[in-house]
Amino acid sequence: MRAKVERGSAFTLDVDLQLPGRGITALFGPSGCGKTTLLRAVAGLVRPAPGRVVVNGEVWQDDATGVWRPTHRRPLGVVFQEASLFDHLNVQRNLDFGRRRVPAGERRVSLEQAIDLLGIAPLLPRNPGSLSGGERQRVAIARALATSPRLLLMDEPLAALDSARKAELLPYFERLQRELDMPVLYVTHSLDEVARLASEVVLMQAGRTVAQGPTAQLMTRMDLSLSQGDSASALIEGTLESVDAAYGLLQVRFAGGVLQCVQAAGAPPRTPGQRLRLRVQARDVSVAMKAATDTSILNVLPGTVQAIAQDGPAQSLLSLDVGGCTLLARITRKSADALRLAAGQAVFAQIKGVAVLD
Numbered sequence: 001m002r003a004k005v006e007r008g009s010a011f012t013l014d015v016d017l018q019l020p021g022r023g024i025t026a027l028f029g030p031s032g033c034g035k036t037t038l039l040r041a042v043a044g045l046v047r048p049a050p051g052r053v054v055v056n057g058e059v060w061q062d063d064a065t066g067v068w069r070p071t072h073r074r075p076l077g078v079v080f081q082e083a084s085l086f087d088h089l090n091v092q093r094n095l096d097f098g099r100r101r102v103p104a105g106e107r108r109v110s111l112e113q114a115i116d117l118l119g120i121a122p123l124l125p126r127n128p129g130s131l132s133g134g135e136r137q138r139v140a141i142a143r144a145l146a147t148s149p150r151l152l153l154m155d156e157p158l159a160a161l162d163s164a165r166k167a168e169l170l171p172y173f174e175r176l177q178r179e180l181d182m183p184v185l186y187v188t189h190s191l192d193e194v195a196r197l198a199s200e201v202v203l204m205q206a207g208r209t210v211a212q213g214p215t216a217q218l219m220t221r222m223d224l225s226l227s228q229g230d231s232a233s234a235l236i237e238g239t240l241e242s243v244d245a246a247y248g249l250l251q252v253r254f255a256g257g258v259l260q261c262v263q264a265a266g267a268p269p270r271t272p273g274q275r276l277r278l279r280v281q282a283r284d285v286s287v288a289m290k291a292a293t294d295t296s297i298l299n300v301l302p303g304t305v306q307a308i309a310q311d312g313p314a315q316s317l318l319s320l321d322v323g324g325c326t327l328l329a330r331i332t333r334k335s336a337d338a339l340r341l342a343a344g345q346a347v348f349a350q351i352k353g354v355a356v357l358d
């Protein structure tokens with residue numbers, strides 16, 4: 001898409017983007033950078049001038065040829081921060097309402113499939129007013145799916161929920177990705193959601209795109225804001241080698257060696273050979289010049305310092321090459337000075353915790 005949207009004299013959205021036609025693409029950036037405006041331009045709720053929006057080969061806007069499809073003729077589903085359900089209709093009728101707009105021949109997602117995917121069968125007779133925030137959001141997503149969209153637009157769909165409700169909803173988004181091949185444009189402020197859900201990230205700043213690429217690559221780039229927050233982390237792909245049931249640990253092989261990961265309570269059973277995605281937070285990684293053996297830290301792997309950046313007055317952020325994978329480590333600036341850390345130096349990465357994402 002190409003889009004320019006002027007918002008008064010203070011703000012202009014000006015982007016030229018090719019987004020993947022599948023998976024979740026996160027639009028990430030500070031408040032006011034234009035994420036919602038971009039979503040609205042895709043939806044046709046604002047009209048970029050000039051603009052060209054093509055979704056999986058379908059032209060929704062092209063100023064050069066005079067094409068403009070109004071919002072109601074764009075096959076998209078929209079989910080906002082607050083689920084906008086009709087409070088006078090029960091959940092079943094809310095779902096029916098969305099579905100009626102779609103001609104039978106164009107239905108790609110059945111109502112039953114949407115209900116099943118979001119686990120809302122028990123909620124069908126209920127009124128929206130009696131639902132929790134998380135339940136309302138699941139209904140809103142099912143309603144959007146039931147319109148058989150070609151594209152799902154989500155504007156901070158978890159932002160209004162507390163962290164326990166967020167954690168409950170995340171697996172539904174993952175399921176949606178596994179079972180429906182539907183591209184999602186997902187606006188968020190949360191790096192946790194980016195790490196967990198997005199395959200691609202568009203990083204925005206002041207109406208423009210700063211960087212775009214696969215989530216794992218962008219998250220460890222020291223020049224981008226994704227590596228600067230408290231949740232800064234690296235995503236790693238690995239293969240489950242073995243399960244240590246006695247200690248509740250998974251041994252996962254990746255390019256840099258084997259990582260021992262704690263099996264989360266309630267996690268699905270894993271089978272050796274399975275591919276797993278792991279998240280290693282910068283705050284859980286420290287470095288040592290020798291491989292300590294008298295330590296409680298199970299994961300100690302050789303690596304090389306790639307870069308060091310100052311991270312606030314007291315901390316340093318390191319990027320480490322461990323077997324070709326990049327890890328981030330946050331340590332105190334005092335330790336970085338005491339160890340005389342510099343790019344190219346051989347170190348041992350001590351990894352205190354590894355989260356298994358899927």
Ligand SMILES: Nc1ncnc2c1ncn2[C@@H]1O[C@H](COP(=O)(O)OP(=O)(O)OP(=O)(O)O)[C@@H](O)[C@H]1O
Nearest residue numbers: 007008011029030031032033034035036037038189
């Ligand atoms: N209808 C409007 N009229 C004038 N200015 C607007 C309008 N809508 C948005 N803006 C301005 O455009 C800029 C981008 O807003 P937008 O909502 O797209 O940002 P955002 O990145 O989604 O922010 P947030 O994360 O806070 O939701 C802001 O400066 C906002 O004040």
